[in-house]
Amino acid sequence: MSIPSALIEEIRTASRTMVREFGFLRVTLAATDYSASGVHALLEIEAGDGVSAAQLAQSLGLEKSSVSRMVGKLIKAGEIEERAAEDARVKHLHLTSQGRQTVADIHAYGQAQVSKALNTLNPSQQQSVAQGLSTYAHALKTIRLGADRPLTPNLHISAGYRPGLIGRVAQMHADYYSRHSGFGAIFESRVARETAEFVGRLDQPCNQIWVATLDERIVGSIAIDGQDLGSNQAHLRWFILDDGCRGSGVGRQLLSAAVEFCDQQGFDAIQLWTFKGLDAARRLYEAAGFELTMEEQGSQWGSVVTEQQFTRAAAHVEG
Template sequence: MSTPAVSQVSAVRDFNRFYTRVIGVLDEGLLHTSYSLTEARVIFELARRGPTEVPDLRRDLALDPGYLSRILARFTADDLVTRVPSVTDSRRQVVELTDAGEAAYHMLNERSEAQVSAMLSELSDEDGRQLVEAMRTIRTVLSPTPPPRAYLLRELRPGDAGWVVHRHGARYAAEYGYDLHFEAYVARIVADYLGGHDIRRENAWIAEIDGQPVGSVFCVRRDDDVAQLRLLLVEPSARGLGIGSRLVDECLRFARQAGYREITLGTNDLLTAARRIYQKAGFELREQSRHDNYGFEVVEEVWSRPL
């Protein structure tokens, strides 16, 4: 494990200071209440868990024993919680929210939702999507064992075409240095598809996580016998879940059912992850040629396989 650069440490600390100001953590009372952030965390956790042994609460919230004891003493005095001996071990206490504690939880929860809703209402749909995706990425990277994420595949819907063009342009520029010519190239492919595709022989799919697009693939007609796989993309935040392979498999399944005898695709030597997916799906490299495309020279490749 390498030592982080000073610039990375500074960037994380700057973000922490910025975000604590945004959500008001440093205010005298969280969400304009008399509760601190830690006290609110205890209330939220007890609302989620129900009756809980104090050592378990302390462990899961990573709190100092003395600090948690003082919080629970205050909550007991304010009639927010009850504490009774555990039936399995009288040396351990079980803590539970009272009706007043439940009311405090609902108040905190409603104010938190209103605060976040107000913040998001100031953003465009695209900015909101990017914000949530960035937060999801932070959680995934920092979680020791990220939870498995479910995804679904669906056919193209209104609004998806613009997303496909935008994300191809943005991702390929960020990861490979492609210029605007590539985005124009993708836009032409999408426009040709939307302009009059044969639904019996052409189709396109979007991969979604939590209602947000994270991937795409198109299956289009090359000629009566040959289909072409195009515009395979998986967002970085969704990689490692098998989405790329699943999109390719869906394209192959559709091409077989549509009566094609072969399927082909174009890629280049920079796209190593995609090439591995194609190889795993049975595609073989057929042609290579050098071209000065999208701002620099690449080795263009044609891959195909029988159906």
């Protein structure tokens, strides 16, 4: 995948600014007498509640010799202590009472720094910052650890309505399809109107909606409408992901939840309508057993597009 050079440079510039504003270029960090690596070591020891020097080196991405020297300095300063583990050959690092106070001060300093910056942003911008930073940080970690795909921390999938669902479903659709297909107000208003109408029918056992949330922000959705098609067929609707979650596997999880629900409800088939050219989504559909059953041009969304219908026959009627 080719990344625009302007986007890369924008992120690099922002990263350099953050490094400077957070104080990583200074000799000490977070109003302590310790370097950035020392501060991060204290935070990792607190989080691990007893880690070895080798584990610390791995989590910080530092050479063992560097960590050994840093650990010696922190022990001498009275911040940490070594305790024997079950394996006498291994010693675990723990905070002393002084170290716990130092870490508490570090947290207070960092929380105040972040809070002041976020107070200059509106709530939507605050959520975007949290999601973007979390996703990017774990993408960097993925590269370092050699994982197969980006790590997505704090991401949960849940069923049912939650506050803000209708607006976020409409917003994610509008954002994506305005770029992909040139859709505008007609499309967004229809998505919002039909989603709102569907939410009013969630009390029916044949209807359900699932959302993916990252740090409490909705970043994906999918729904099964068991009423509007009739003939014991389910309508899969509003399958959308926030740009920051594409390629993370969350789309597959959402689709699996919807398909499993349909099988449990005993629907004879699942129908969905989409647009030609959405190749990543099509691969997900086909992997889940959907087949292309119809294709035609349409203009109901404000611009001419090729609409596609995919169908998945239920397992109990296949063959």
